[in-house]
Amino acid sequence: MRLKLKQHLALSSFALLAGITGCSQTPTPSVDNSHNTVYLNGQIYTQDGLRRKVEAIAVANDTFVYTGNREGAESFIKQGFRVVDLGGKMVLPGLHDNHIHVLGTVALDVCDLEGKSVNLDQLASKVQECLPRYASEPGSWLKIEQWVPYENNEPTDRYKTIRQALDAVADGHPIILSGVDGHASAYNSKALSMAQDDNGKTVGFTAKSLGKGGVFAELAPYVSLDSGVVRDAAKEKIPVGNFDMFAQEVGDPRGEAIYGAILPKVAQVMAQSGITSIQDACTNDFIREQLVKMQQRNLLNMHVTAATCFISDDYKGKVDIAGHLKKAQEVRAAFANNPLIKADAVKIFADGVLEGDPFSKPPFSPNAGMLHNYQTPHLKQNEDTGAVTVIKDSDDSKKNGIVNYKVQDFKNYASALDANGFSIHIHSVGDRATRVAIDGLEAARQRNGNSHIPHTIAHLQVVHPDDQRRLGELGVYLTYTYAWINLQPQYDVLITPFLEKSKKGQAIDDVLYNQNSYTWSAIYPVESTYKAGAVLVAGSDAPVDSRDPRPFMNIAAGITRAIPGKPAYNPQQSATLEQMLDAYTINGARAVRQEKLIGSIEPGKSADFIVLDRNLFNLVEQGKPEQIAETKVLQTVFRGKTVYSQPATLAGD
Known part of the structure; x- marks a missing residue:
């Protein structure tokens, strides 16, 4: 047995020696590496433990096999790896989004406000535009996606509240505006009247059902009858036939x-x-x-x-x-x-959520859980200029969400x-x-x-x-x-006046942005x-x-x-x-417990990386960090495969 093994090793050594002596200085690759890639001439931020910046990486199949300088990459080029010149572009590991609802990133074929804030006239026009296409049957639901609960929705000469605007053009249809935040929706009167108790009996959201001793009393903090806005738990009481991803059943x-x-x-x-x-x-x-x-x-x-x-x-x-x-x-x-x-x-x-409505009657408090009671602000908004004034000292709401x-x-x-x-x-x-x-x-x-x-x-x-x-x-x-x-007064006025006491005549900016306030620091x-x-x-x-x-x-x-x-x-x-x-x-x-697989550009990890159109560090050094927001991805590589690229961006790709 040992003799045969020695003979086998000797023959193997002879074959290997013959192969070496028969090769030129640039050996012919023994395997096809044309599907593997070396990326050169980049500003590659590896995000490894040392936060190294390198100029070259090599990818074999779906894995990084090299990170370092150009010289170190030469051996992979000699093995037949194809070469891509990064042209000095910035490279990062693929990005991780730790909180996303991925099916919501693309609009469905439904009535959609696309996250654009609208006044009540514009809202009514959108309903009239969508009804024939998306709710053609008499009495059927009209659902409008991506409504912004916290911007605009301003009264007009024709309509004073969201509920009134929806009622005026509903034509017998129940209507829901589905908020972009996933927490707030708005309804017309017919939809509000369809709220069901735990036994499936239609009771409706009314002053009586939401009042003390009413079947929906515990949901009162979630419902504003004045505006028609309903939040979180209370939304489930209104049976809406819709395509919300959280309402779908497998096999439908x-x-x-x-x-x-x-x-x-x-x-x-x-x-x-x-x-x-x-x-x-x-x-x-x-x-x-x-x-x-x-x-x-x-x-x-x-x-x-x-x-x-x-x-x-x-x-x-x-x-x-x-x-x-x-x-x-x-x-x-x-x-x-x-x-x-x-x-x-x-x-x-x-x-x-923390957003309330200080302009409804009475003001509608937020429902997020707070250590201290919400204030009830007394604000007035000029319908022509939009200016907000404090017309009375705020009161303790006796509620803390x-x-x-x-x-x-x-x-x-x-x-x-x-x-x-x-x-x-x-x-x-x-x-x-x-x-x-x-x-x-x-x-x-x-x-x-x-x-x-x-x-x-x-x-x-x-x-x-x-x-x-x-x-x-x-x-x-x-x-x-x-x-x-960021500072966004039109949005912040829906939050901070509920968190901070306000005094009659106090400037609204002082209410919102007092740098000595608890809110500012928290x-x-x-x-x-x-x-x-x-x-x-x-x-x-x-x-x-x-x-x-x-x-x-x-x-x-x-x-x-x-x-x-x-x-x-x-x-x-x-x-x-x-x-x-x-x-x-x-x-x-x-x-997400995957740091051994992803998150940095290192040999042995999944070859996930992106190429950018600008260097983010240069923008910070130039005092222009806001321009980072305009960054475009030129190429996205996932497990070694290009899954997105802008045309003709990288030489050799």
Whole structure:
């Protein structure tokens, strides 16, 4: 046996020697490497542990095999790798969006306001335009997508409230305006009259049913009869036949057809945005099925963490830990061997939203959970100029919003999820909701020990200074949507007057932007939470506010906290470009437990990267960080394959 082995080795050595002596100085490749690629002459920011900047990378099949200088890449060129000249362009790892609703990034074939703010005359005209096409049958529902609840909607000579405008042109149809934030919708009177109690009996939202002792009394904070605006839990009481992705059932041919038609466009939107990894922040069976269909159609050019979501139970405050665990475990197991989709996260909605309506009668308070009571402001808006004046001292509303779960229930829920290996992704807007979330994560740590599972909190619109520190101590991953951080008076007037006391005759700008106020120090505290030890990640929350995930607008806004040309909202809380790039790359990967696979350009990792039309660091050095928002992606590579490119951008491609 040993003799045969020695003879075999000798023959092998002879063959190898013959092969070497018969070669020229540039050996003929023994394998076909023409499908593999070397990228040269780039400004490649690897986002590795040393934050190295290199000029060349090599990709074999779906993996990075080299990062470094031009000389080191020569050996791959000699092996037959094709060559692409990056022309000095900036290269980053593929971007990660930690909070997105990906099926919402493309408009369906429905009546759609496209996120454009409108006055009430324009709103009525849109209804009249859409009724014949989208609600042709008598008495059928008209659903209008991407309505902006918090801008414009201004009264006109003809209409004073949203409800009045819809009623005037409804022609017997129930109408819903579906808000861009996913929390607020508006209805006409016929739709409001269709609200059903828990037994399915039609009762309607009325002053009586919402009043003390009424069947819907507990939903009163969610319903404004004056304007027709209904939020969160109360929306479920109105049975709307629609194509909302959260309302779809697997196997419904209508939903399957309408969403199946947009899947190629969804893939295009993500690729041209440079996004190669996401956490879909609230998935049900239908949404997960569409993700699988994208994969089957070779459209899923991204790594997906599908957070299992129990949105209806959350807003009802229904405590079903065992039931949620069972479902989440089943979903996780179903994707255990999927190379692109995993489902090891669970979403929890801790509260609602901070936007109110100070101009309705009476003013309609926000419902996000706050540590202190909301104020009831007394404001008047000039119909001609839009100027807002404080006509009376504000009053204590005696309300501080709603947190969906009691503190102990949240602790038990978070502890159970953590103990079962799930990362927890929490929607939290108000400071009290965030405190409850922190208490829950802290309890999980105390009960289970440090599992090192990255738990995330999204939005964090108002965070108490004490809790900014606690977020750091726990090392929580924070998913801010940076594009929302700016001075925007038309929007801010719907929030800050409810958070701060106001005095008769006080200038409205002083109410909104007093730099000594609690609100100024607590809204989106990016830098202070980072300094405390929390980890910054990024989430667009598309299609909320905008269907476009707009990563570079978020990066620019994280640095400037301002609309271009306007003052910054507490610039002391600004992030740096380095922090924003970490948030969108390696920190995003860590937040979904995939840092060994993605998030940086390193040998052995998935070859996911993007080429940009400008260098972001140069813009910061030139004092023009706002121009980062205009950045375009020239090429997106996912697992070694170009999935998006602008024509004729790179030599050799």
